[in-house]
Amino acid sequence: MKATVTVMLKNGVLDPQGAAVKSALLGMGFDGVQDVRQGKVITLDLADGTSQDDVTAMCEKLLANTVIESYSVDMG
Amino acid sequence: MKATVTVMLKNGVLDPQGAAVKSALLGMGFDGVQDVRQGKVITLDLADGTSQDDVTAMCEKLLANTVIESYSVDMG
Numbered sequence: 258m259k260a261t262v263t264v265m266l267k268n269g270v271l272d273p274q275g276a277a278v279k280s281a282l283l284g285m286g287f288d289g290v291q292d293v294r295q296g297k298v299i300t301l302d303l304a305d306g307t308s309q310d311d312v313t314a315m316c317e318k319l320l321a322n323t324v325i326e327s328y329s330v331d332m333g
Numbered sequence: 334m335k336a337t338v339t340v341m342l343k344n345g346v347l348d349p350q351g352a353a354v355k356s357a358l359l360g361m362g363f364d365g366v367q368d369v370r371q372g373k374v375i376t377l378d379l380a381d382g383t384s385q386d387d388v389t390a391m392c393e394k395l396l397a398n399t400v401i402e403s404y405s406v407d408m409g
Contacts, residue, residue, distance in 0.1 A: 263374055278375060281395055287387065289380035298339055298374045299354060304365035311363065319357055 258303050260312045261331045264321045265296035296326075334379050336388045337407045340397045341372035372402075 266272050272294050279293040299320055301312065312330050321328040342348050348370050355369040375396055377388065388406050397404040 265374070265376070275375075278396070282391055285394060287391055289383040289387065290377060290391075291380060292378035294376050296374045296376075298341070298372045299351075300341070300370050300372070301366060302368035304367060307365035311365065315358055315363055315366075318361060320354070 258305055258307065259333060260301045260303055260307075260309075262299040262301065262312065262316055262320055262328055263296060263331070264299070264316075264326050264328045265294060267325055267327050270325045334381055334383065335409065336377045336379055336383075336385075338375045338377065338388065338392055338396055338404055339372060339407070340375070340392075340402050340404045341370060343401055343403050346401045 266275075275292075275294040278295060279290055282290045282293070301315075303312075309330060309332050312332070316328045316330065317323060342351075351368075351370040354371060355366055358366045358369065377391075379388075385406060385408050388408070392404045392406065393399060
């Protein structure tokens with residue numbers, strides 16, 4: 258089975274990567290870009306029987322820094 | 334309007350970040366982890382009227398290195 262974890266910086270936390278991408282896109286002439294934020298996506302191949310609670314524990318303990326990052330888990 | 338771009342290393346391309354995450358999760362006792370791959374997700378706030386073709390152009394020109402990375406675009 259598969260799980261996909263998406264980790265984004267929380268709103269209000271400065272995102273220098275996103276700011277750099279926005280600046281680059283505007284510099285390339287993509288004038289419609291108003292805001293960019295960049296996060297990470299982690300795809301996990303898991304043994305059958307691994308629960309969403311297990312994946313949530315992985316997020317809390319390792320995958321996300323919950324002080325500044327939020328995460329979402331999508332199973333299957 | 335919003336667009337979400339997900340960029341992952343292509344299959345067969347070595348993913349040291351994913352390998353490190355897998356090793357850490359196994360070391361923490363999450364025995365069900367079989368494979369991990371890590372990519373990036375970029376959320377774009379766009380002016381109305383920006384088309385999916387525009388976002389695809391952003392991916393081709395900046396957001397993804399299409400030699401080693403694949404991307405998907407999700408509008409809305």
